[in-house]
Amino acid sequence: MHLRYLPVWVYMIAWSVLLAQPSKHTITMASSDNVGALNPQGYSKNAMFAQNMVYEGLVKLDKKGDIIPSLATSWIVSDDGTTYTFFLRKNVRFSNGEVFNADAVVLNFTSLLKNRERHSWAGLMQALKQVQKLDSHTIRLTLKHPYTPTLNELAAVRPFRFLAPSAFPSDLDLIKHNPKPIGTGAYMLTESKLGISDTFTKNPYYWDADRYGGIYFDEVAIKVIFDPNAKLAALKTGQVDILYGQDMIPIEIFQSITKDKRFSTYLSPPIFTTFLVLNPASSKLAKTSVRQGISMGINKDDLVYGVYANLAKKADRFYGLESLAALKLPSFPIYDKILAQQALEQKPTNDISTRSEPIVLELLFVSDNPAQKMLAEIIQAQLKEIGITIRLVGAEPTIYRNRQASGAFELALTDSWGAPYEPLSHLYSMKTRGHIDYVVLNALAQKQTLYHLIDTAIGTTDSKALQNALKNILTILTESNAYLPLAYQRNKAIMRKGIKGVNMGVLVAEIPFWEWYEESQ
Secondary structure (H helix, E strand, C coil): CCHHHCCHHHHHHHHHHHHHCCCCCEEEEEECCCCCCCCCCCCCCCCHHHHHHHCCCCEEECCCCCEEECCEEEEEECCCCCEEEEEECCCCECCCCCECCHHHHHHHHHHHHHCHHHHCCCHHHHHEEEEEEEECCEEEEEECCCCCCHHHHHCCCCCCCCCCHHHCCCCCCCCCCCCCCCCCCCEEEEEEECCCEEEEEECCCCCCHHHHCCCCCCEEEEEECCCHHHHHHHHHCCCCCEEECCCCCCHHHHHHHCCCCCEEEEEEEEEEEEEEEECCCCHHHCCHHHHHHHHHCCCHHHHHHHHHCCCCEECCCCCCCHHHHHHCCCCCCCCCHHHHHHHCCCCCCCCHHHCCCCEEEEEEEECCCHHHHHHHHHHHHHHHCCCEEEEEEEECHHHHHHHHHHCCCCEEEEECCCECCCCHHHHHHCCCCCCHHHHHHHHCCCHHHHHHHHHHHHHCCCHHHHHHHHHHHHHHHHHHCCEEEEEEEEEEEEEECCEECCCCCCECCCCCHHHCEECCC
């Protein structure tokens, strides 16, 4: 019988079945690019917020930045700081149904150790000696020497997160191979269309779903929209539900949308620091007094208000961590044009003939970052008032990073790393080639002292020795005038009304879709 001649009652039953199907709850976010391959040990073109959706580690950070259990329920650290015994959470499965246990943990760490140098930014990779399975749900990390930020680095989004054993290639080399992204996290990547979208579906085996009364959003759709104005248009027309991220939302868009009653806006606590770095390796900046003069010629109050309005806070310490406020560190240079000119060995006068040779410097920034471009332009204008000519050099992100790492800059805008990397992992990175801070430290006369103090900080088991080392490190860095902290940055989010459960913490890379929900109509 032809379908169109079926009895009416058949259509009625079919329609009732369709109506009985639960509706799928989907939330859509705009992003400038696809999330990438989501290799748990990869870095390039792997969106950290997406890796955090798929993969989990032994520990994690809470909203305040404190270490809390994740795939390990508890742990014991030996008195000498060289062994960490972790008791793994039971009844955890990867998104394909595989069991998470000690064998999976050991396999992942074996793969990491195979490419130890790839992850050299993490001091834990250099300190790690071996990983042992003690029983089905207990493992032990043995270190060659104490490493203070061990738990912090285990909480990082990469590379200490766990991939399902079946996804590993036979040689365990995730650097050569991009595996299928199978983790224990709240979501799993189910579809990716290059230049168009990525789709995540909630993990049916997610061990922590009951905490949220079940994960409300069945699907997270990531729409690729590069242009900021196009993102805003998509939000206003209902094509996307949220814009999220410090670098995803231009300040003027965030400010304008606060007046629109269709949307809610959110700001996180401070999450990292934006610096102006003055390269001591440059002959023009070799003198501390010159670097000090430049720093005193920058009015941070006007700078921060002009670029960020009330969306960021003026930075007065190397890191914004409240725990470091008690160290009573020396102050960074305060804005004073007269003192700035004196430090630059220039007389406070407009008579060019009485001045020494003009200072001309290049300022490196990311060309497609509107905030950095505005910062650079205001710094250029402010330093012109004390006789310094600034040539602005905008570079795309890869060239920008390469120039910083190779020391091919005079002045540069850069950011600290935020939690869980501050302060210890970030300080450790200053000893590692490939970072802007390595360039700075190697040009300072106190280089060896700083290296020794950093080794003390990351290798001590004594809290008093740690605090003393941190105080001495940050004092030297402050007095070097090679860094000028400008602003403490905050994460931003815009969401359509109706989305609940939003609580922004200190983590740069976390977008906790699994916490959000909508009230039933």
